[in-house]
Amino acid sequence: MIAWMQKHNKYLVVTIWIATIAFIGAGFVGWGTYKYGSKASSIAQVGDVSITQEKFNFTYQNLYREFAQKLGGKFDDAKAKEMKLPQLVFNRLVMQAYLLNLAKEYGIIVSDKELAEAIASLPSFQSGGAFDKKIYETFLSSRRLSAKAFESILRDDLTIEKLMKLISKGSVPYEREVTAAALSVADKIRYTVLSPSDVNVSVDTAAVKKYWEQHKESYKTPRRYKLEILWTDTSAINPDEKELEKFYHKNSFDYTDAQGKELSFEAAKAQVLRDYRIKAGKKAALLDYIALKKGKKQASEVKTVAEGSPELSDELWKEIKTHSSGSLIKPKPVGDRYATVKVDQVIEPKIMDFDTASKLAEKDWLAQAKREALNKKVENLMKNPAALTRQSAYLSLTKTEELPPLNLGESLQFLQKLFTSNDKNGIIDLNKKKVVYAIVDQKFEKGDENLSRSIKATADRIKKSEFEENLLKELSAKYPVKKFVKGI
Numbered sequence: 001m002i003a004w005m006q007k008h009n010k011y012l013v014v015t016i017w018i019a020t021i022a023f024i025g026a027g028f029v030g031w032g033t034y035k036y037g038s039k040a041s042s043i044a045q046v047g048d049v050s051i052t053q054e055k056f057n058f059t060y061q062n063l064y065r066e067f068a069q070k071l072g073g074k075f076d077d078a079k080a081k082e083m084k085l086p087q088l089v090f091n092r093l094v095m096q097a098y099l100l101n102l103a104k105e106y107g108i109i110v111s112d113k114e115l116a117e118a119i120a121s122l123p124s125f126q127s128g129g130a131f132d133k134k135i136y137e138t139f140l141s142s143r144r145l146s147a148k149a150f151e152s153i154l155r156d157d158l159t160i161e162k163l164m165k166l167i168s169k170g171s172v173p174y175e176r177e178v179t180a181a182a183l184s185v186a187d188k189i190r191y192t193v194l195s196p197s198d199v200n201v202s203v204d205t206a207a208v209k210k211y212w213e214q215h216k217e218s219y220k221t222p223r224r225y226k227l228e229i230l231w232t233d234t235s236a237i238n239p240d241e242k243e244l245e246k247f248y249h250k251n252s253f254d255y256t257d258a259q260g261k262e263l264s265f266e267a268a269k270a271q272v273l274r275d276y277r278i279k280a281g282k283k284a285a286l287l288d289y290i291a292l293k294k295g296k297k298q299a300s301e302v303k304t305v306a307e308g309s310p311e312l313s314d315e316l317w318k319e320i321k322t323h324s325s326g327s328l329i330k331p332k333p334v335g336d337r338y339a340t341v342k343v344d345q346v347i348e349p350k351i352m353d354f355d356t357a358s359k360l361a362e363k364d365w366l367a368q369a370k371r372e373a374l375n376k377k378v379e380n381l382m383k384n385p386a387a388l389t390r391q392s393a394y395l396s397l398t399k400t401e402e403l404p405p406l407n408l409g410e411s412l413q414f415l416q417k418l419f420t421s422n423d424k425n426g427i428i429d430l431n432k433k434k435v436v437y438a439i440v441d442q443k444f445e446k447g448d449e450n451l452s453r454s455i456k457a458t459a460d461r462i463k464k465s466e467f468e469e470n471l472l473k474e475l476s477a478k479y480p481v482k483k484f485v486k487g488i
Contacts, residue, residue, distance in 0.1 A: 043488065044090070046097035047479030048104060051090075054149040055156075060089045061143075076314055090488040098475035100156055103163045110158040115151060118158060124262070142253050168467065171459035179459040183451065184444045186394035187418065191437040192381055193390075193405055199373040201366060211368070212354055212361040219357035220349035222306040225320060228299035232288045232331060232338040234281035239273075247279075248272045278333050285331035285338035292340055293328055299342065312339065378427055378434050385425055385438040396445060398454050406430070 042050040063085060068075045080086075120131035127135060140147055171179070212219065239247070248255070248265045254275075255268035265272070291297035308317055316332040316339060323329060323343050331338040354361075381387055395401055397419050403411045410430050417428045418437065425438040445451075 041484075043483070043485045044094070045482040045484070046094055047101040049097040049100045049479075051093045051097060052149070054145065055153050056089060056093060058143075058145065058150075058153055059093060060086065063089055076318070078318065086488055094481055095472055096156065096160060098472060098479055099160050099163055101479050102475060103159045106163065106166070108159055108162050108166070110155045110162065114158065115155050118154060119151070138249070139253055142251060167471075168464060171456065171463045175463060176455055176459045179462065180451075180455045181444075182419075183396065183398050183455055183458060185419070186396040186443050186445045187439050188392060188394050188441040189418075189437045189439050190385065190388040190391050191403070191435055192388045193403075193433055193435050194374055194377055194381075195433045196367075196370040196374060199370050199377065201369040201373055203362060203366065207369075208358065208362045208365045209354055211365040212357055215361070215364070216351050218364075219352045219360055221352060222308075223349050224304055224306050224347040225343060226302070226304045226345040226347065227320075228292075228302050228342040228344055230288055230292050230297060230340040231300045232281060232285040232340070234277035234284075234337055237277045237280050239276055239280075244269070244272060244276060247276045251275070274336050277336060278338075281338060282331070285340065288338075289328070289331050289340045292342070302344070304347070312341075316341065374434065378436055381436040382425065382427065388436060388438060391440070394441075394443065394445070398451055406433070406435070 041053050043053055043056055044051040064075075064080060067080070067083070067085070071079075119125060119136070125131055125136045125139065137147075140150060143150075245265055248268065251272075252262060255263040255271060257263055257267075288297060292299065305311055307321065312320070313332060313334045316329070316334060319329050319332060320341060320343060325343055325345050327343045329341045329343070331340045333339075352360075390404070392403060393401070395403075395415060395418070397415060400408070401411060401415070402408050403414060406414060410433070413430055414428055414435055421428070426436075428435045428437065
């Protein structure tokens with residue numbers, strides 16, 4: 001996903017208004033901040049437009065949440081850094097700044113009235129269909145964002161929306177004719193779908209052992225840690241209903257369902273209670289930490305665990321991995337309690353002997369052997385297209401065709417790759433499956449009303465993408481970028 005975002009980043013900048021609306025509507029949980037300096041400082045200047053720390057943080061949190069939702073528990077600060085999320089955010093804001101400079105030249109502005117109407121129209125800031133100032137202020141408070149900063153971000157987004165409406169034009173007849181020529185092509189093919197299940201490979205113990213010997217470094221025991229853990233329970237903390245509801249209203253934007261809709265107090269009550277207990281129990285956990293440090297308390301348990309074990313939280317593992325033997329780590333939440341951890345010993349990975357690694361090596365060897373056998377079958381089919389087992393109807397980009405044994409999603413992927421290939425005969429990879437095909441006939445289909453609409457929409461989309469790419473290229477040469485911080 002990140003690769004797609006980086007490749008298409010130049011197109012995404014002009015839709016930032018939509019992203020901001022989605023961000024607010026989803027009741028963003030406050031994950032991810034990337035601090036470079038004081039909150040009011042500028043981290044860069046593009047032409048006459050400054051990129052502020054607040055705007056960077058807002059956009060960073062927005063994208064962080066987007067990835068966290070799509071990747072679930074597999075996304076954290078370390079993953080964000082690995083994906084170069086700060087650089088992706090900065091590049092997006094630079095391109096937005098290019099457009100804001102152009103809007104300034106054209107004299108495009110967003111009035112206070114237009115801004116107020118945009119904010120008031122957001123359903124997340126409404127109660128009973130009307131704007132509720134208290135909800136708006138609660139949102140700003142929960143995000144640690146000033147009204148001035150948020151409204152400045154929103155004003156920029158509305159300015160870009162105005163600019164793009166002014167300068168974007170739809171396709172002209174000639175462009176639609178060229179697109180029609182591409183979309184009207186229909187191919188009839190013969191094809192065979194192959195997958196690893198289509199080849200049989202028997203386990204060869206000698207071959208598996210040889211494979212293990214060549215890849216020993218891949219078969220190591222996990223890093224393990226001998227830990228002293230002092231648990232601080234929070235289950236005895238029981239606020240009354242009024243106090244719990246007050247806590248909920250203060251943090252209501254943090255409680256959303258899978259679709260990003262804010263949950264009611266009753267629906268979120270169990271999570272609210274847990275969060276309240278964790279917050280209220282922090283002081284007791286810190287006192288336990290001090291007592292353990294001074295030797296006045298003993299650990300609740302001593303255990304050796306593999307790195308990343310779900311017995312401890314991701315946040316705690318992140319800390320443990322940065323500490324050496326003898327380190328004492330301040331309390332971190334694990335479920336509904338706190339854990340204060342002392343690292344007694346770090347047990348480094350070592351290469352497994354063959355008996356220990358045999359099952360893992362056998363699985364990897366089998367996968368490799370099946371790939372090799374599958375590739376041989378594919379090569380034989382490519383040499384003999386008459387052996388392809390299935391024949392399709394006429395296929396085109398405008399039709400939704402399922403090509404057995406592929407499912408609909410795989411069929412659509414195949415069609416997209418087929419119509420961007422120059423090969424009459426070829427191989428198309430679909431995850432673990434391979435489709436060997438040969439085009440046996442081709443024709444131009446007569447257009448109907450649906451095809452005409454599809455042609456116009458496609459031509460408009462291609463023109464818009466090309467226009468935005470070329471526009472940003474021109475603007476990048478016109479407006480210099482000055483960075484005031486490192487690391488972006």
